[in-house]
Amino acid sequence: QSGKSVLANFVSESIEGIGSYSPTQGVRILEYEKPNLNGNSKGAGCRFELWDCSGDQKFETCWPALMKDSHGVIIIFNPELPSHLKEIEMWYSCFVQQQPLLDSQCLLVAHHKPGSAGDTENLSLAYPLNKLKLIHSNLEEDPEDVRMEFMKYFRSIITLINENREREEMSIIS
Numbered sequence: 065q066s067g068k069s070v071l072a073n074f075v076s077e078s079i080e081g082i083g084s085y086s087p088t089q090g091v092r093i094l095e096y097e098k099p100n101l102n103g104n105s106k107g108a109g110c111r112f113e114l115w116d117c118s119g120d121q122k123f124e125t126c127w128p129a130l131m132k133d134s135h136g137v138i139i140i141f142n143p144e145l146p147s148h149l150k151e152i153e154m155w156y157s158c159f160v161q162q163q164p165l166l167d168s169q170c171l172l173v174a175h176h177k178p179g180s181a182g183d184t185e186n187l188s189l190a191y192p193l194n195k196l197k198l199i200h201s202n203l204e205e206d207p208e209d210v211r212m213e214f215m216k217y218f219r220s221i222i223t224l225i226n227e228n229r230e231r232e233e234m235s236i237i238s
Contacts, residue, residue, distance in 0.1 A: 066142040067175035067201075072116040074203060075214045091123075091130055092116040098218070110222060119151075131159055136169045136221045143174040143187050143200075156193060167196055169224065171217045176202040 069092065072078070076096035094114040117123075117130055137159045141148040152172065160170045174187060189198070197217070201210040 066119065066140050066145075066148060067177055068119065068140045069116050070203070071140055071173065071175060071201060071210075072114050074207070075211065076112070076114055091118065091126065098215070110218070112218065127158060131163050134159075134163070134165070135225055136171070136217070137163075137165060138171045138173060138217070140173040140175050142177065144176075149189070152193060153190070156196075161192075166224075167192075169221060170196050171214075172196050172198040174198065174200045176200060178204050 072092070072094055076094040078094055078096075092115075094116060096112045096114060098110050098112065115130055115134075117127075137155075139152050139155045139159070141152045143149075156170065159165075160167070172189075172193065187198075187200075188194070189196075199210070199213045201213075203210060
């Protein structure tokens with residue numbers, strides 16, 4: 065109940081599931097294309113798959129399959145729920161540390177739901193979460209700022225993938 069599906073719909077420009085709250089059962093995959101992600105009109109577009117995973121631990125047996133071949137992890141939490149601050153440590157450990165992912169491939173999103181206090185100043189995270197990129201999202205007040213932060217994150221993932229691909233190609237050549 066942190067707003068994962070709401071943010072996934074917003075970022076992918078999907079209108080699926082808008083309205084009343086319905087917990088995600090397992091995973092929901094949203095395919096999304098973004099033309100000119102690098103800001104130049106000549107660049108090719110990118111196709112993303114956003115895997116909107118349930119926060120319910122009853123789906124834990126599915127997590128290894130969800131993580132396989134992932135390029136990044138976005139952990140979304142409600143900063144007003146103290147239990148979420150503990151849970152994000154578990155998500156980070158499971159989805160980032162136990163995978164071959166770098167911290168730069170992880171984005172933390174403190175999602176402020178409509179009508180929430182939205183206190184962004186007093187959120188302090190313990191190590192190792194405090195070294196991750198953290199953004200605050202409030203779709204009522206700053207929807208375009210939220211979209212820009214996600215696009216920056218996607219660009220960083222694309223850059224990393226391209227660098228790894230070039231390294232692989234160079235190692236084959238040499």
